[in-house]
Amino acid sequence: MADLETFRVETRAWLEQNCPPEMRKPMTSDGDTFWGGRNAKFSSEAQRVWFERMRDKGWTVPHWPKEYGGGGLDGEEAKIVRQEMAAIGARQPLTSFGISMLGPALLKYGTDEQKKEHLPKITAGLIRWCQGYSEPNAGSDLASLQTRAESDGDHYIINGQKIWTSYANYADWIFCLVRTDPAAKKHDGISFILFDMTSKGVSTKPILLISGYSPFCETFFDNVRVPKAHVVGTVNRGWDVAKYLLQHERAMISGMGERGVGRPLGQIAADSVGADAQGKLDDAQLRSQIATFEVDEAALAAAAERAVDLAKAGQSHPAFSSAMKYYGTELNKRRYEILMSAGGIDALEWESERSRGGARPRAWLRTKANSIEGGTSEVMLGIVAKRILDLPGS
Amino acid sequence: MALVLTEEQSMLRDSARGLISDKAPVSHLRGLRDGKDATGFSRELWKTFAEMGFSGLLVPEQFGGSGLGCVEAGIVMEEIGRTLMPSPFLSTSVVAASAISRGGSEAQKAQHLPGISDGSLLAALAIDEGAKHRPLQTKLQAVRSGNGFKLSGDKAFVVDGHTADLLIVAARTAGSAGEKAGLTLFLVDPKAKGLAVERTAMVDSHNAARIVFDNVEVNADSVLGEVDQGSGLLGGVLNIGRGAVASEMVGLSEEVFGRTVTYLKERKQFGKAIGEFQALQHRAAQLYIEIEITRAAVLKALQALDADLDKAATAVAVAKARAGTTATLAVQEGVQMHGGMGMTDQFDIGFFMKRARVCQELFGDANFHADQLARGKGY
Numbered sequence: 001m002a003d004l005e006t007f008r009v010e011t012r013a014w015l016e017q018n019c020p021p022e023m024r025k026p027m028t029s030d031g032d033t034f035w036g037g038r039n040a041k042f043s044s045e046a047q048r049v050w051f052e053r054m055r056d057k058g059w060t061v062p063h064w065p066k067e068y069g070g071g072g073l074d075g076e077e078a079k080i081v082r083q084e085m086a087a088i089g090a091r092q093p094l095t096s097f098g099i100s101m102l103g104p105a106l107l108k109y110g111t112d113e114q115k116k117e118h119l120p121k122i123t124a125g126l127i128r129w130c131q132g133y134s135e136p137n138a139g140s141d142l143a144s145l146q147t148r149a150e151s152d153g154d155h156y157i158i159n160g161q162k163i164w165t166s167y168a169n170y171a172d173w174i175f176c177l178v179r180t181d182p183a184a185k186k187h188d189g190i191s192f193i194l195f196d197m198t199s200k201g202v203s204t205k206p207i208l209l210i211s212g213y214s215p216f217c218e219t220f221f222d223n224v225r226v227p228k229a230h231v232v233g234t235v236n237r238g239w240d241v242a243k244y245l246l247q248h249e250r251a252m253i254s255g256m257g258e259r260g261v262g263r264p265l266g267q268i269a270a271d272s273v274g275a276d277a278q279g280k281l282d283d284a285q286l287r288s289q290i291a292t293f294e295v296d297e298a299a300l301a302a303a304a305e306r307a308v309d310l311a312k313a314g315q316s317h318p319a320f321s322s323a324m325k326y327y328g329t330e331l332n333k334r335r336y337e338i339l340m341s342a343g344g345i346d347a348l349e350w351e352s353e354r355s356r357g358g359a360r361p362r363a364w365l366r367t368k369a370n371s372i373e374g375g376t377s378e379v380m381l382g383i384v385a386k387r388i389l390d391l392p393g394s
Numbered sequence: 395m396a397l398v399l400t401e402e403q404s405m406l407r408d409s410a411r412g413l414i415s416d417k418a419p420v421s422h423l424r425g426l427r428d429g430k431d432a433t434g435f436s437r438e439l440w441k442t443f444a445e446m447g448f449s450g451l452l453v454p455e456q457f458g459g460s461g462l463g464c465v466e467a468g469i470v471m472e473e474i475g476r477t478l479m480p481s482p483f484l485s486t487s488v489v490a491a492s493a494i495s496r497g498g499s500e501a502q503k504a505q506h507l508p509g510i511s512d513g514s515l516l517a518a519l520a521i522d523e524g525a526k527h528r529p530l531q532t533k534l535q536a537v538r539s540g541n542g543f544k545l546s547g548d549k550a551f552v553v554d555g556h557t558a559d560l561l562i563v564a565a566r567t568a569g570s571a572g573e574k575a576g577l578t579l580f581l582v583d584p585k586a587k588g589l590a591v592e593r594t595a596m597v598d599s600h601n602a603a604r605i606v607f608d609n610v611e612v613n614a615d616s617v618l619g620e621v622d623q624g625s626g627l628l629g630g631v632l633n634i635g636r637g638a639v640a641s642e643m644v645g646l647s648e649e650v651f652g653r654t655v656t657y658l659k660e661r662k663q664f665g666k667a668i669g670e671f672q673a674l675q676h677r678a679a680q681l682y683i684e685i686e687i688t689r690a691a692v693l694k695a696l697q698a699l700d701a702d703l704d705k706a707a708t709a710v711a712v713a714k715a716r717a718g719t720t721a722t723l724a725v726q727e728g729v730q731m732h733g734g735m736g737m738t739d740q741f742d743i744g745f746f747m748k749r750a751r752v753c754q755e756l757f758g759d760a761n762f763h764a765d766q767l768a769r770g771k772g773y
């Protein structure tokens with residue numbers, strides 16, 4: 001305990017000294033997120049400095065082993081780093097699917113060679129990954145995917161199409177689900193494979209979202225040659241890897257939203273709605289919606305903390321991330337409905353400088369995807385019902 | 395601190411669960427109700443509670459207690475919630491024990507705490523006056539008279555008030571309803587002249603009383619804490635009580651949920667288990683998630699109470715609000731998914747619905763606590 005207190009004090013001091021003031025302000029646009037990758041650009045000098053200092057300390061991913069560029073911290077220490085970063089509002093120095101999705105799967109299923117090859121490039125922000133799971137006819141029913149990988153000596157030849165591939169047009173590599181045994185039952189013929197997006201035969205076509213942004217793509221594979229050594233885990237057992245990765249993805253998505261940082265929602269609402277002399281919101285209905293929301297938000301934060309603690313104590317159910325994903329994403333949608341209602345007509349401007357290019361309505365629209373991406377809310381509830389509650393029927 | 399129970403805490407849970415499920419299943423409450431039992435709980439069982447160290451759980455060791463904290467009290471409350479066991483645990487061992495050990499003089503502690511620990515003294519907090527829990531609206535007057543005070547006014551919803559040997563009464567010694575300053579807590583003998591106790595049979599078959607004070611004389615030694623400054627002490631004690639009631643609601647919710655899921659697997663209609671219908675599966679999953687999130691919020695609040703009572707207000711408001719909403723949902727879904735069976739008195743689930751309604755009201759409902767949170771955050 002005393003050691004942890006010392007660690008907390010040191011962490012606080014280090015962050016205080018090393019986190020530039022600009023990196024402690026809430027993020028306001030997509031450009032505030034640093035994703036890394038071959039073509040990465042920093043949007044400000046402060047962003048570069050912050051990233052490099054954290055990378056050098058191993059804290060782009062504090063809980064990964066040091067040999068892969070992580071910080072080698074145990075669960076308690078990593079929690080302290082998170083808490084101390086949150087206390088000063090420090091931004092994530094690096095965000096990537098490599099950290100939140102592929103990394104955990106490689107740590108569990110990857111060969112030594114695969115880990116040594118890929119993990120250090122993730123922690124150092126050198127390679128940006130994208131996720132090739134969904135296909136036009138395989139969404140919620142992901143295991144019905146049809147992208148084929150045919151054996152050709154020590155290579156696979158990959159043909160097919162993915163869709164909704166987030167940031168595929170910016171990504172350097174893809175982790176991809178492919179069918180390696182078309183004769184097997186649908187869950188049994190899938191493999192999890194990695195390849196470079198600059199490989200011959202890979203092409204992407206951006207799709208425009210309702211928010212006016214285009215963060216995801218259709219991704220096409222036309223006779224793409226990939227070494228067999230790039231399969232993660234056992235051939236035809238890719239579904240295990242895929243599911244394990246999804247647990248991490250869902251935990252990550254459930255934590256989206258700027259929970260508890262920045263000004264209370266009620267005060268933000270007061271800017272546009274108005275308040276009485278005591279600061280009490282002029283709109284009683286909205287005030288009670290916000291208060292109820294904040295009760296739920298605080299409770300979810302406790303549940304997220306507890307989920308980590310339970311996992312550490314070996315008491316968690318593997319499907320619990322689906323429960324958290326469901327609640328966290330529905331809550332984030334509620335947050336933005338409140339923000340839109342609080343903002344009134346000011347929140348409707350789409351292009352003006354005053355509205356920072358319609359930041360709020362675009363963010364509001366973006367949140368609608370939270371309960372779709374990574375598995376829909378309905379699918380999450382189905383998983384909870386079957387895997388946790390053991391209700392009958394498939 | 396990790397949001398999981400320690401090994402000692404898990405052992406406490408197991409022993410509380412063992413005792414309560416064995417000696418006081420729901421049929422115990424049903425029996426007391428049907429027999430119109432005058433006490434409303436089992437004194438014999440309360441003796442066992444004392445022997446196992448539960449009644450003095452929050453009492454410091456020097457006064458015969460175990461000196462444990464709110465997390466431990468919450469563990470026992472949760473088990474109580476699973477079977478709806480009526481007992482003076484909340485009124486005496488949680489609320490009164492906290493009030494006296496935190497606000498009492500050495501003499502007051504020495505006089506009352508050992509009795510709480512050994513199970514011989516029952517105590518109750520008299521706070522509410524109107525239909526809703528509004529502690530600052532306290533109107534009951536305490537006027538200086540000679541060496542002491544005279545109390546006049548009405549109290550309602552005094553949990554276990556009809557069996558209490560000692561009342562802790564919130565009164566106004568200065569200021570007017572709505573003000574923080576001017577509240578004082580008194581230790582009052584229920585047999586005092588001018589005091590009338592009416593047992594109120596409640597919807598949940600648990601114990602409560604209305605109490606009328608007509609110029610009840612108490613001496614200066616009966617002030618608990620400081621004159622006019624009682625709101626701080628009261629606020630802390632109420633928060634401990636809220637944490638405990640929230641725990642009871644977690645136990646209650648989980649029990650109702652467990653029974654409901656079992657029924658979903660057993661009951662067949664249209665040639666299959668009703669749990670195969672996706673409409674019910676999703677609602678069951680949603681309820682499970684609500685309960686899990688509430689459980690975390692409640693444990694967080696209990697830990698916050700133990701860490702620093704003065705800083706626990708927000709966490710407690712969150713916990714009590716969530717627990718109230720979750721328990722309400724759990725019992726409604728529970729009854730609905732049992733169909734006609736859920737509406738029968740013969741079936742236990744109605745007891746849970748009734749108790750949840752009372753727990754929701756006790757020490758402030760979800761609206762009250764959401765409002766507290768908003769005030770705390772300045773909007």
Ligand SMILES: Cc1cc2nc3c(=O)[nH]c(=O)nc-3n(C[C@H](O)[C@H](O)[C@H](O)COP(=O)(O)OP(=O)(O)OC[C@H]3O[C@@H](n4cnc5c(N)ncnc54)[C@H](O)[C@@H]3O)c2cc1C
Pocket residue numbers: 130131132133134135138139140141163164165166167216369372373374375376377378379382
């Ligand atoms: C912003 C965004 C980013 C994404 N990024 C990626 C990415 O990087 N890589 C990737 O591979 N994929 C990505 N996806 C795809 C995402 O995983 C799928 O959209 C999702 O799995 C749902 O599939 P679908 O769109 O085909 O919807 P469908 O499966 O067709 O679902 C339509 C509706 O039917 C419901 N439904 C389906 N099955 C059931 C059932 N059994 N019971 C009840 N209801 C059901 C769904 O809940 C939904 O409401 C992204 C999606 C979004 C929105």
